[in-house]
Amino acid sequence: MDRVLLRRRGDAVAVHEGDGTVTEVPADGLPALVRARAGVRWVWDDTTRWYPALLAAGVRVERCTDLRLCAAVLRRSPHAARGPAEDPGWAALEPVTAGDPALFDLADPADALDPVAEDRRQQAVLAASPQRARLGLLLAAESSGALAAAEMTHTGLPWRADVHDRLLTGLVGPRPAAGLRPPVLEALAGEVRVALGTPDLNPDSPAVLLRALQTAGLPVEDTRSWTLERFEHPVVAPLLEYKRLARLLAANGWSWLDTWARGGRFRPVYLPGGVVTGRWASSGGGALSVPVQVRPAAVADDGWCLVVADVAQLEPRVLAGMSADTALADAARSADLYAGMVDAGVVATRAEAKVGVLGALYGGTRGESGRMVPRLARRYPRAIGLVEEAARAGERGAVVSTLLGRGSPVPGAAWAERDADLGEAPEPGGRDSDRARRAWGRFTRNFVVQGTGAEWALCWLADLRNRLWRLGEERLGEERLEERPHLAFFLHDEVVVHTPAELAADVATEVRAAAATAGRLLFGTFPVDFPLDVAVVRSWADAG
DNA sequence: TTGCTTAGCGCC
DNA sequence: AAAGGGCGCTAAGCAA
Numbered sequence: 001m002d003r004v005l006l007r008r009r010g011d012a013v014a015v016h017e018g019d020g021t022v023t024e025v026p027a028d029g030l031p032a033l034v035r036a037r038a039g040v041r042w043v044w045d046d047t048t049r050w051y052p053a054l055l056a057a058g059v060r061v062e063r064c065t066d067l068r069l070c071a072a073v074l075r076r077s078p079h080a081a082r083g084p085a086e087d088p089g090w091a092a093l094e095p096v097t098a099g100d101p102a103l104f105d106l107a108d109p110a111d112a113l114d115p116v117a118e119d120r121r122q123q124a125v126l127a128a129s130p131q132r133a134r135l136g137l138l139l140a141a142e143s144s145g146a147l148a149a150a151e152m153t154h155t156g157l158p159w160r161a162d163v164h165d166r167l168l169t170g171l172v173g174p175r176p177a178a179g180l181r182p183p184v185l186e187a188l189a190g191e192v193r194v195a196l197g198t199p200d201l202n203p204d205s206p207a208v209l210l211r212a213l214q215t216a217g218l219p220v221e222d223t224r225s226w227t228l229e230r231f232e233h234p235v236v237a238p239l240l241e242y243k244r245l246a247r248l249l250a251a252n253g254w255s256w257l258d259t260w261a262r263g264g265r266f267r268p269v270y271l272p273g274g275v276v277t278g279r280w281a282s283s284g285g286g287a288l289s290v291p292v293q294v295r296p297a298a299v300a301d302d303g304w305c306l307v308v309a310d311v312a313q314l315e316p317r318v319l320a321g322m323s324a325d326t327a328l329a330d331a332a333r334s335a336d337l338y339a340g341m342v343d344a345g346v347v348a349t350r351a352e353a354k355v356g357v358l359g360a361l362y363g364g365t366r367g368e369s370g371r372m373v374p375r376l377a378r379r380y381p382r383a384i385g386l387v388e389e390a391a392r393a394g395e396r397g398a399v400v401s402t403l404l405g406r407g408s409p410v411p412g413a414a415w416a417e418r419d420a421d422l423g424e425a426p427e428p429g430g431r432d433s434d435r436a437r438r439a440w441g442r443f444t445r446n447f448v449v450q451g452t453g454a455e456w457a458l459c460w461l462a463d464l465r466n467r468l469w470r471l472g473e474e475r476l477g478e479e480r481l482e483e484r485p486h487l488a489f490f491l492h493d494e495v496v497v498h499t500p501a502e503l504a505a506d507v508a509t510e511v512r513a514a515a516a517t518a519g520r521l522l523f524g525t526f527p528v529d530f531p532l533d534v535a536v537v538r539s540w541a542d543a544g
Numbered sequence: 545t546t547g548c549t550t551a552g553c554g555c556c
Numbered sequence: 557a558a559a560g561g562g563c564g565c566t567a568a569g570c571a572a
Binding site for chain 1: 566
Binding site: 545546547548549550551552553554555556 | 561562563564565566567568569570571572
């Protein structure tokens with residue numbers, strides 16, 4: 001397969017062929033060039049600096065190498081062999097978003113970097129890695145994720161502002177003028193003020209509210225919902241309702257609609273690799289925490305459907321695979337892993353299974369969770385052993401890694417930060433640093449599983465992206481991405497595909513096939529299943 | 545005015 | 557019911 005590197009040269013683009021030939025094309029000729037060379041792996045500094053313009057010109061890229069993301073993976077990976085030093089400019093390079101001044105800035109820091117040298121360096125590091133295949137897969141998956149992210153921002157998630165508006169109006173009354181509360185919230189605020197005897201209270205201020213609650217005789221130290229729920233007092237019911245609605249309005253109310261859901265699409269900005277574990281982050285619009293409450297507004301276009309798919313219990317399944325724990329994999333043969341554990345007689349109830357597994361993944365030590373973990377350890381020694389070892393490594397200050405080789409950060413400044421985060425007064429005898437070490441151990445324990453889960457999801461997404469493209473080619477013959485079945489949303493272990501209705505059943509098949517591919521890519525022939533819940537729906541809210 | 549932290553809560 | 561890991565976002569509140 002051809003690898004062709006693109007490098008910006010003022011208003012032109014230098015095209016570096018694999019054989020060393022370099023040609024130049026004007027920047028506005030790039031879409032035609034890329035379109036004409038299907039199958040090439042395009043190598044570039046940063047997908048966010050190249051791909052949006054290509055997509056806007058109607059050109060889809062099949063595969064790429066994103067040097068910025070790959071450099072970030074290699075920088076941390078314990079499987080990356082030492083090689084020539086990396087230009088620190090790569091670590092400082094920030095992704096850009098549409099409308100970002102950096103896009104049009106003549107002084108884009110990306111232009112000061114040498115992508116040819118960096119590509120050569122990365123190839124050498126990879127070639128020398130003792131885990132070349134896994135690390136190579138990770139780099140390919142990470143780069144493919146960058147393409148999928150740009151495409152999802154380009155196509156967006158279909159979003160019906162009228163449905164969203166009716167939903168808000170039904171809950172809080174008509175949209176008020178700027179700076180005012182809608183009627184239902186104003187009424188609830190009034191009830192709260194009466195119940196507390198504070199006519200001027202602003203319930204949006206936690207500090208003021210806390211003092212008012214204490215003055216009214218409630219022995220509370222904070223104003224969290226689950227704290228308030230414990231008390232029988234006339235203020236509790238209206239205050240909880242106020243907080244629930246005020247939260248919705250602040251996070252996903254009318255101003256969210258104005259800002260993020262224009263033109264019938266919600267276009268979040270995804271940040272692949274934005275979380276240390278390898279999960280994506282997002283920027284703007286709160287894409288990764290769209291409340292269930294507003295999901296009815298995500299409605300497919302006329303004649304189209306949403307295919308919503310999520311993996312049940314991704315992380316324990318990933319743990320079974322990466323630890324080659326056949327007993328846990330047996331439980332995972334069931335569509336409900338927790339039910340599988342009950343059937344195997346490991347625990348008595350599904351609730352015990354769940355709390356035990358979460359305790360093992362997160363490092364729970366107290367309560368029911370702490371009591372369950374030893375029982376799981378007897379039954380699943382390899383799986384529990386793997387996360388326990390990751391926790392011990394973290395406590396020692398060692399680096400841990402995911403299955404494909406993403407490395408955890410070294411506990412340096414972060415270690416001290418966590419100390420401060422705990423907010424505890426320093427104690428004599430080093431107990432404070434013990435606490436920090438255990439906290440870091442919980443982080444590394446979760447890192448290996450959350451990170452490998454993210455790798456599975458990336459492989460799933462990458463394979464599905466190609467399957468959907470081919471499906472559109474074969475069945476529709478449409479040229480443009482947005483006219484074919486396409487990824488519309490991605491959230492850790494869930495995808496939403498927007499598809500012409502007549503292809504929905506085929507899309508469901510491809511979604512499952514891609515999950516099977518991801519399992520094989522990560523775990524080979526080890527028998528661990530990744531069953532999906534797949535729903536073909538008009539609205540996102542109708543799934544699950 | 546801008547920029548930062550904190551409290552609180554939404555998602556996985 | 558909360559705990560244990562990872563995030564982003566908003567309003568409030570404060571500092572500069």
